[in-house]
Amino acid sequence: MADTAVENGIRPGTVWRSAGPARRSTRTLRVRVSAALVALTVLAVVLVPPLVQLDQQAVDLAAKLQPPSWAHPFGTDDVGRDLLLRCVYGLRVSLLVGVAAALTATVVGTAVGATAGAVGGWVDRGIMRLVDTVSSVPHLLLGIFIVAMFRPGVWPVVVSVALTHWLSTARIVRAEVLSLRSRPYIDAAVSGGASRWRVAVRHLLPGVLPQAALAAVLMVPHAMWHESALSFLGLGLPTHTASLGTLIQTARGSLLAGQWWPTLFPGLFIIVPTLALAGLAGAWRERINPRRRSELML
Amino acid sequence: MLELRAITAGYDRHAPVVRNASLTLAPGEAVGLLGPSGCGKSTLARVAALLHRPDSGTLLLDGVPVRHWRHRAPRELRTAFGVVFQQPRLSADPRLRLTDLIAEPLRATGRRAEIPQRVAELATTVGLTPDLLGRQPHEVSDGQLQRACLARALVLRPRWLVCDEMTAMLDASTTAALVAVVEEYRATTGAGLLTVGHDRTLLHRWCDRTVPWEAVCGEEPVPAGS
Numbered sequence: 001m002a003d004t005a006v007e008n009g010i011r012p013g014t015v016w017r018s019a020g021p022a023r024r025s026t027r028t029l030r031v032r033v034s035a036a037l038v039a040l041t042v043l044a045v046v047l048v049p050p051l052v053q054l055d056q057q058a059v060d061l062a063a064k065l066q067p068p069s070w071a072h073p074f075g076t077d078d079v080g081r082d083l084l085l086r087c088v089y090g091l092r093v094s095l096l097v098g099v100a101a102a103l104t105a106t107v108v109g110t111a112v113g114a115t116a117g118a119v120g121g122w123v124d125r126g127i128m129r130l131v132d133t134v135s136s137v138p139h140l141l142l143g144i145f146i147v148a149m150f151r152p153g154v155w156p157v158v159v160s161v162a163l164t165h166w167l168s169t170a171r172i173v174r175a176e177v178l179s180l181r182s183r184p185y186i187d188a189a190v191s192g193g194a195s196r197w198r199v200a201v202r203h204l205l206p207g208v209l210p211q212a213a214l215a216a217v218l219m220v221p222h223a224m225w226h227e228s229a230l231s232f233l234g235l236g237l238p239t240h241t242a243s244l245g246t247l248i249q250t251a252r253g254s255l256l257a258g259q260w261w262p263t264l265f266p267g268l269f270i271i272v273p274t275l276a277l278a279g280l281a282g283a284w285r286e287r288i289n290p291r292r293r294s295e296l297m298l
Numbered sequence: 299m300l301e302l303r304a305i306t307a308g309y310d311r312h313a314p315v316v317r318n319a320s321l322t323l324a325p326g327e328a329v330g331l332l333g334p335s336g337c338g339k340s341t342l343a344r345v346a347a348l349l350h351r352p353d354s355g356t357l358l359l360d361g362v363p364v365r366h367w368r369h370r371a372p373r374e375l376r377t378a379f380g381v382v383f384q385q386p387r388l389s390a391d392p393r394l395r396l397t398d399l400i401a402e403p404l405r406a407t408g409r410r411a412e413i414p415q416r417v418a419e420l421a422t423t424v425g426l427t428p429d430l431l432g433r434q435p436h437e438v439s440d441g442q443l444q445r446a447c448l449a450r451a452l453v454l455r456p457r458w459l460v461c462d463e464m465t466a467m468l469d470a471s472t473t474a475a476l477v478a479v480v481e482e483y484r485a486t487t488g489a490g491l492l493t494v495g496h497d498r499t500l501l502h503r504w505c506d507r508t509v510p511w512e513a514v515c516g517e518e519p520v521p522a523g524s
Contacts, residue, residue, distance in 0.1 A: 184389035187349050188447070190370055192403030192454065193377040202402075203391055 034279030041273040045092045048085075056085040056242060065259050075261035077247075078254055083262060086242045087269050093243040094224045094270070097157055101223040104162035106216035109169025114208065116170070117177025118200045128174070131167050139164040143226065147235045157236045161223045169215045176208040217281035221274035244270050299325055300346065300458060300490060305355035307345050308338075314353055315341045319514045321492075323458075328484065328491040330501030333511030339494045340384075340462050342514070346492055347379045347460040377407060380451030384463035386443035390435040396446040397421075397431040403454045420449040424479050441472040448476055452483055459484070461493040465500065477504055 060080035068075045074083035116127040134142070143160040150156035180186065181204065189199055228245020230236030237243050239250065244266045251262030300323040308314035315338040323329050333339040344350040345357065348364060348371035357364045359375060366372050383389040390399055400420060401413045421431055424445040435443050444464070451459065459480060465473040477500075484491060495501055501508045 184383040184385065185391045187344065188381060188383065188389050188450065189391070189402065189406070191347060191349055191376055191379060191381045192406050192450065193373050194402075194406040195373065198406055206393055 030279050031283045034276040034283070037272060037276035038280055041091065041095070041276070044088055045095060048088045049092070052085070054082070054085055056081065056089045057240070058082075065254060065262075067259075068261055074265040075259075077250065077262050083247075083265055086247060087244070087265050090242040090244045090247045090266060091269050091273070093154065093237065093241060094227060094245060095220075095273070097154060097161070097227045097237075097243070098220040098224040100158045101161035101165070101226075102216045102219040104158065105165040105219060105223075106169050106212055108162065109166035109215070110173050110208065110212045112166065113170035113173030114177055114200065114205060117174040117181065118196070118204055124174075127170075131170055134164075135167050140226075140229065143230065144233065144235055147230055152234075152236065152238050154237065157227050157230055160230065161226045165219060165223065165226075169212060169219075172211055172215055173208045176211050177204050180204055180207045214281050217277050220277060221270065224270060224274070299323070299358070299360050300492070301356075301358040301361075302342070302346060303356045303358065305342065305345055305352045305357065307341055307350060307352040307355075311353055316345070316352075317515060318355075321346075321509065321514050323490050323492060326484070326488045326490055327507075328493070328505040330505035330508035331492065331494045331511065331514065332496065332498055332501055332508050333494070334496060337511050338515075339511060343381075343460050343462040343492065343494045347381045347458075348376045349381070373407075377403070377454050378456055379458045379460055380454065380456035382444070382448050382451045382459070382461045382464040384466050386440050386447050386467065387435070389447055390443055392435050395432055395434055396426065396438065396443075399435070399446050400431075400449045400453055403450060407454065416453055417449075420452060423452075423482070424449045425475060441468050444468060444472070444476065448479060452479075455487065457487075457489050459489055459491045459493075461491065461495075463495050464493065465497070466495065473500070 058081060060076070062080065063072070063076050064080040065078055066072055066076045066080075072082050072084065074087060077083055077086065112127060112131070116124040143164045146163055147156045147160040150159075186199060186203060189203055194202070224244065227236055227243060228248060231239070231243060231245045232249045237246055239246055247266040248263055251259075251266070255263045302319060302321045305316060305319045306314045307316045319338075319342055321329070321331070321342075331339050331342070341350065345352050348357070351367040351369060351371075359378070364371050364375055370376060391402075394402065397417055400417050404410065404413050404416060417431070421428070426442065426445055426449070430438055430442055430446075438446075444467070448464070461480070465476060468476070480491065481504075483489060491505070493501065493505060498508070
């Protein structure tokens, strides 16, 4: 009897076999939750403004700084505007800035990094010295310089964030291209008659896209924070435009007076969608860049 | 006729991996190059397959020196060689299904029309089932992947085959199967073979002649038939 129990309890391979499904289920749970949250975010941002015919700018000084209630689930701000509505509109602007800036930065970074890595030689050296030069300037300072050349608005912020954030992507993509370039499968492609262009487009670029996409998604929250920093300095978005950054900045004063809701809710609106996006990005990377399970288990 | 004359090659001009190596392959001849690991035989194989520009020395294809190297030799010359590497896992693009892997050289050279027929034909030759053809490299074993890599090397009907430790990662039965495929291809097309390895027994039985690394890298070119 005892023998059977031991046999059932710790049979070699049991742990190994059960590890697979367990990993898969947590992974799909993570993916499902992330996907649901991202979908919710997108729906809120796309559907709420046209469906809810309420003015997010409506000032009601009699109802200023009210804590969360049924009438105002997120409370009201210092001039009595509904914070739930402001948060949704703010998320809209911040997401637009974040996604546009991250996409632009990634496209520029990937193009530059892939060119440097694939062409090599003096082109590579020249490009990477340029990258080093731009990196040596503090990027917030450079961003301020760029945004100051334009009138306040959404697009100057996008350009400013994009032009200061393509450097890391360029480095990542170049390193990845260099490592892929020496793989035998590139030799095999070349031997099969592939031109330089074909090798780059068919084998190198798809190889670096997961990394670039991941960098892009992870850059979205960073870009959102940059937007808020620039807005705080009075160079980004004008204060009447609700963005998560401007909302948190205007709420600073009330936080010290004990009113937590004008800071907490916009804060959650930054954290939750960005974490969900990162979760999806991770799952996507695993899918596009499949490794054998045995390699992952090592 | 493939002649390598006084080839010096490597990845750093000041520290070449291969020094003054010479080797001649007669048309249709199978030559086995034997050497310990790390001696530079893989680099010489890459040079012979026109995938790596030698620092000095000449490579003659049917008596004509190969010119217009950039990093690699011109496409028309490269495609005369089919190459199989040691590690199938690294020599297959992880994103391509096996059928695309085999068809890739046909796509790269603009011969898409031949793809269905040629892939089906080669899959049978190397022993891959249609089910396996639809899978990605991480879904098949090393042996199955190496079969696909051999099919890819044969798809353009090369006049020369270069096998760099092709069977080092494989079990005995897969090794025998792949050697048989290569020999069958050579028997029907008269292609030459340069195979590189450290398995003396295998190369002795497989090739018309084997050459030890020391003989290739000697001061004097190795006379044919030694």
